[in-house]
Amino acid sequence: MAWQILVLVIIGSIELTGATRVITMEKKIIIYSADNCPWCRKLKDFLLDNSVEFIEKNVNLDHEAANEMITKSGQQGIPVIDIDGKVIVGFNRDAIEQELGL
Amino acid sequence: MADVIYDVIIIGCGVSGFAAAIYSARFKLNTLIVGKVSGGTINNAKEVENYPGFKSISGIDLGDRIRDHATSYDITLKETEVISVEKNKGGFTVRTKKEDFSGRCLIFATGTAHRKLKIPGEERFHGNGVHACALCDGITYKGRTVAIIGGSDSAAREALILSEHARKVYIIYRGNDIRAEPINKKRVEDNQKIEIIRNTNITEIMGKGRVVESVMLDKEYKGSKVIALDGVFVNIGHVPLTSLTHSLGVKLNEKKEIMTDTEGKTNVAGVFAAGDCTGFFWKQAITGVAQGCTAAYSAYNFLKR
Numbered sequence: 001m002a003w004q005i006l007v008l009v010i011i012g013s014i015e016l017t018g019a020t021r022v023i024t025m026e027k028k029i030i031i032y033s034a035d036n037c038p039w040c041r042k043l044k045d046f047l048l049d050n051s052v053e054f055i056e057k058n059v060n061l062d063h064e065a066a067n068e069m070i071t072k073s074g075q076q077g078i079p080v081i082d083i084d085g086k087v088i089v090g091f092n093r094d095a096i097e098q099e100l101g102l
Numbered sequence: 103m104a105d106v107i108y109d110v111i112i113i114g115c116g117v118s119g120f121a122a123a124i125y126s127a128r129f130k131l132n133t134l135i136v137g138k139v140s141g142g143t144i145n146n147a148k149e150v151e152n153y154p155g156f157k158s159i160s161g162i163d164l165g166d167r168i169r170d171h172a173t174s175y176d177i178t179l180k181e182t183e184v185i186s187v188e189k190n191k192g193g194f195t196v197r198t199k200k201e202d203f204s205g206r207c208l209i210f211a212t213g214t215a216h217r218k219l220k221i222p223g224e225e226r227f228h229g230n231g232v233h234a235c236a237l238c239d240g241i242t243y244k245g246r247t248v249a250i251i252g253g254s255d256s257a258a259r260e261a262l263i264l265s266e267h268a269r270k271v272y273i274i275y276r277g278n279d280i281r282a283e284p285i286n287k288k289r290v291e292d293n294q295k296i297e298i299i300r301n302t303n304i305t306e307i308m309g310k311g312r313v314v315e316s317v318m319l320d321k322e323y324k325g326s327k328v329i330a331l332d333g334v335f336v337n338i339g340h341v342p343l344t345s346l347t348h349s350l351g352v353k354l355n356e357k358k359e360i361m362t363d364t365e366g367k368t369n370v371a372g373v374f375a376a377g378d379c380t381g382f383f384w385k386q387a388i389t390g391v392a393q394g395c396t397a398a399y400s401a402y403n404f405l406k407r
């Protein structure tokens with residue numbers, strides 16, 4: 001499957017008022033989501049708004065991904081985001097921003 | 103200390119907060135809205151069928167539209183958690199983890215959080231067999247057996263969502279008859295997968311390791327107090343998120359909801375409130391939006407004095 005061979009290095013950039021600062025991140029980001037899951041959409045919108053690239057695994061269609069998520073997070077609620085091994089359950093914007101240095 | 107002094111700081115960016123922001127911006131008030139996640143509670147609604155102007159729209163789409171409407175005006179939106187609120191000389195200071203903000207008046211639109219059952223097993227299986235949002239987590243129960251705890255309209259609709267995935271859905275309700283809107287009650291009654299267990303409380307959630315296996319009831323149902331199932335969705339109402347108001351001396355009712363008059367004013371001058379965090383008896387998107395616009399008008403009149 002595409003996501004298995006894809007290892008993405010993300011280059012995120014943010015603009016701060018006054019000066020433009022480019023933040024370069026080298027982090028592998030995986031999100032576990034499903035269709036029609038509102039907080040997955042909020043999470044994806046947030047990452048896209050911040051130009052953060054990620055690998056998305058659909059736990060509804062991909063059983064292996066679902067098991068991987070449960071093993072990593074110790075629970076089965078979605079979304080889950082794995083930022084270089086740091087696993088955050090749900091769309092916790094403040095925690096994700098901190099982890100990404102945004 | 104913050105450099106900008108906002109005319110109005112709205113705390114909470116659900117539909118009520120954004121409605122307040124729309125009106126506040128139209129009154130040409132310098133407006134900040136700060137909240138954790140835009141849209142708030144309505145994001146959990148699969149279909150909203152009672153918001154005038156939209157025959158049917160998903161909750162997240164409705165929330166996004168209201169947000170986009172608000173941000174099309176000259177307002178500032180900060181999506182972060184507010185840690186504390188204090189009075190200062192000219193008004194109020196609102197503190198977040200990253201920044202402090204100063205405002206001449208405040209509108210609380212902080213909404214609610216899910217009420218917990220507070221029974222054994224609830225914390226242990228949290229997120230892993232015990233959930234609060236069918237739309238978010240129901241998908242992982244394809245072909246399995248689940249229970250919704252509660253008898254409100256929201257519980258009935260959550261049961262309908264779960265029935266799209268699960269093999270069997272119990273509604274376990276302490277009352278005699280579920281309190282769903284008649285249109286949704288009929289949908290539940292017509293659904294072959296849903297079975298209602300009435301006048302019954304759940305007393306424990308049981309399982310092995312990380313897996314939920316059954317629940318214990320306070321009385322027998324079909325000859326047993328134990329029901330085998332894979333997941334429990336708790337929908338027994340909400341608790342208001344109003345602790346930020348304590349430092350200001352805002353009056354709360356016995357449910358800890360913010361007490362307001364019909365104009366959205368609290369007992370503290372310059373502090374207003376709207377939506378699910380208030381004591382208003384009917385908690386809907388449309389009522390919250392109406393309260394938001396009312397609170398913004400009152401803030402405008404307050405600042406105009």
Ligand SMILES: Cc1cc2nc3c(=O)[nH]c(=O)nc-3n(C[C@H](O)[C@H](O)[C@H](O)COP(=O)(O)OP(=O)(O)OC[C@H]3O[C@@H](n4cnc5c(N)ncnc54)[C@H](O)[C@@H]3O)c2cc1C
Nearest residue numbers: 114116117118137138142143184212213377378385386387
């Ligand atoms: C499953 C479900 C289905 C529903 N369906 C419908 C429907 O079909 N029609 C309808 O009209 N209503 C429906 N409702 C009710 C409706 O969602 C609510 O009445 C409405 O969304 C309340 O809006 P609000 O802005 O007052 O509060 P909320 O939406 O709860 O917003 C509060 C906001 O404040 C934020 N906040 C709280 N504390 C802080 C803090 N310390 N710092 C920063 N931010 C904070 C929260 O994160 C949130 O963003 C439904 C509710 C549920 C749960």
